[in-house]
Amino acid sequence: MNIPRLGALTASVLLTDAAAHLYWLTGRTWPAGDVSSLSLAVLNFEVPFTPRVLVPLVAVLGAGAAAVLVCSRGRGGLPARLVTAAVAAGTLVRAAAGLVWIAGVGADTGTPFYWLNLFLYTPVCVFMATAAALVASRRGSRRL
Template sequence: MNTSRLGALTGAILLTDAAAHLYWLTGRTWPASGTRTLSLAVLNFEVPFTFRVLAPLVLLLSVAAGAVIACSRGRGGRLALLVTGAVAAGTSVRAAAGLVWILGVGADTGTPFYWLNLLLYTPLCAFMTVSTWIVLARGFARAKTVQPA
């Protein structure tokens, strides 16, 4: 399996998420009719879509994407490994939570969040969980074979 492709695809998903948050930072709420509706569809609870909330997410998602891509190509050193590990852990938790919500625990099956979680969020998080663990494992394997000067 080509880890650079896995890293690129995972990075693209993270950057797409960052772009969506950047778009919402402009005050637009498409595809929802307003911030309340958007927040409930994306998170299943209300959160303000303000600069203070969205800007750090855009930065975090962008850094995560860069680290996963770098790690998948054997670059970035320990910092890329550390950030990729954090992405792997975070997507693992989100995928597990998504499975719980799919079973109807804590999420009403008639809401947009339930269906977005079922068809989009959880499958993407499950993919990113597997891909980042693979990238991380290969990154650690590479790090062991490289001897310090």
């Protein structure tokens, strides 16, 4: 398995998520019509899309992406491995929650969130949890 490529793909997903949050920081709400609809589609509950909420999230996503990328290349030492393991754990928890929502607990099947969770959020989180775990377990060689 090409761990550097897997790390780059995982980091790309995290940076894409960070870019979406930066975009929403500008006050735009695409692909939703307003902040309330965006919040319900992304999170299944309403939260403000304010700098106080979005800036720390962008920073965490960026740091996670950097850690996964350097860890996948055998650099960054223990700090990069720990942050990469945290990315794996966080996305695993989100994937597990997504499976609960897919089962119909806490998410109405008629909402955009339900369908986005079913076809996008949960599969991506399963992939990222697996990929980040593989990257974090990397032991110096370029390929496992």
